[in-house]
Amino acid sequence: MTRRYFGTDGIRGLSNRFPMTPDLAMRVGIAVGTIFRRGDHRHRVVIGKDTRLSGYMLENAMVAGFTAAGLDVFLLGPIPTPAVAMLTRSLRADIGVMISASHNPFADNGIKLFGPDGYKLSDEIEARIEDLLEQDIYGQLAPAHEIGRAKRVEGDIYRYIEFVKRTLPRDVTLHGLRVAIDCANGAAYKVAPLALWELGAEIVTIGNEPNGTNINFECGSTHTAALQKKVHEVRADIGIALDGDADRVIIVDETGAVVDGDQLMAVIAETWAQDQILRGDGIVATIMSNLGLERFLSNKGLALARTKVGDRYVVEHMRQHNFNVGGEQSGHIVLSDFGTTGDGLVAALQILSAVKRTGRTVSEICRRFEPVPQLLRNVRISGGKPLDNPVVQQAIADAESELVGKGRLVIRPSGTEPLIRVMAEGDDREQVERIVNELVDVIGSVRSAAA
Known part of the structure; x- marks a missing residue:
């Protein structure tokens, strides 16, 4: 099936160039609103975004499209992608939207879509959206008396913070840990430091001064040098690097060494297997994960199921085969006991939990296998x-x-x-x-x- 607009993670491209234009964003709102306008209830959509300058433009265009299709819009403002997925379910919305190009430079932007269950849309639904985008979509507009309303939601970040905190075991606090966190000047610049501080950690924050154009610029999970330097400078116990929309995480240990998603999945799989909460007798990863991870899991009696690249394919396999841990080498870690998509902050808390419970350093905890070249x-x-x-x-x-x-x-x-x-x-x-x-x-x- 040829994909005309959607890639592995929504629609993405250079801002103000096709397909990331206000016109297409509005049309996407109309098309998606038309597909998800089912039943007689008052329909609603939640829209979040990261800190890119173009987010204002695309947000307003999508509001126009969704309200024209007859949906009420709840605007969340800058907030992580996993928070959009969580709030889509919590607010009983029919659709969730995240305006973000994840780890890409600020000039790019994208549109990620979630169904009412908080999961990313299937290939089949994306194909239906693409079909509508190439038709006379304005024939799908709602009648005048059914046009939707739009409002800003207050306190949404605090709902997400409480959700994140509940994923840390109740017998664990972060007291005594010095945590350096790089928010990539992105969507988690408020929520991540605050959640870790409320759990008791001493926080040193970088990448928390977004200006619309500095998201992911020499910071975040794809540019860890600044965090590695900060870990050395403040003698942190751990460094946490998020990406622009905070659905992925890379760890820096106390020595300044980088720990990728494969090692993080190994830690979580081993820990959860010991606690007898790992489902599926293994984990799900993509074809890009290191062979060393596969060998490590095999030695523990656990399996590694591989999928196409893209966390949405990881999640689909997890749902179909009853796994509760999956992810990508890049740091998308999906823990389905807690959420429906990758969540960098929640994954980091699982590593911090292992550190606190064992009393060992991050370098000892997170070097589970020797990667194959x-x-x-x-x-x-x-x-x-x-x-x-x-x-x-x-x-x-x-x-x-x-x-x-x-x-x-x-x-x-x-x-x-x-x-x-x-x-x-x-x-x-x-x-x-x-x-x-x-x-x-x-x-x-x-x-x-x-x-």
Whole structure:
């Protein structure tokens, strides 16, 4: 199925360029409102956003679309993506919207959609939305007496803070821990430091002064250098790096070393298995997770189920097969006992709980396995389908044959950027690097020839 607007995590692109234009945002509001306007009750939608300058523009456009479709709109303001999912259910809304491009630079923006159950929409519903967007959508407008209203919701961040705090075991407090947290100048700049402080931690905060253009700029989960420096500077016990919409987390231990999502999932899986609360006899991750994680879990008698890249696919597999832990190497950690989507702050609290209960350092807790050498490189493309080229396909087949029994190869188009991602892993680092570099050169030469 060809996706015309939606990628792996909603609709995303450069602000004020198709598809991230006010016109399309309004049309999305009308299309989604039309699909979810079911039954005779008064319909409502909740809309949250991160701190990007373009959020104001897209928020107002979506309000116009949803109210034109006959839905009442509750505006949440800057708030994490998992809070939107939680409040969609709590406020009995028919649809939830998060305006964010996650970890992307400020000039990008995106639209993420949640159903009334707080889960991201299925491929089938997204296809229906895309179909409506290419029709005369203005024939779907509500009659004048059914046009919706819009209002700002007060106190929504405090409802989310209380929800987050309840995910920490009641016998655990964070007293005695010095926590450095990087909010990426994003959606969690208020809620994350406050929640950790209320749980008893001593807080040192960076990335908490958003100005509309500094979200994710040299900070957050994709740029950890500032947090690593701060951990050393204040001698913190742990550093917590969130991304722009706070649905992912990367940890920095007390030595300044970075801990990725694979290690975090290993900690949570092992801890929950010991507490006999892990379901599914394992966890769910994507094809990008390190082979070392798979081997670690296997040694513990646990399984690793792999999905396509995208936390929505992880969640779908979790729901279908009764898992309660899943996530991505990038730091999307989904704990379905607590929420319906990735939540960086909730995942961080599970790590902090393990630290407090064991009395061990973060570096001791979070080094559960030795990662297999892994290399990921991106090839930027301007169009076309280089992966369909016979030369590229033969090169991929040759590389896969060479890695049989020794490692893995994953090559895929990005769902959010015009990139081809080339990843290989295996026990022989030199072999992995050579294979990735050769494939990047082949794809690059085909791309250049096509241009």
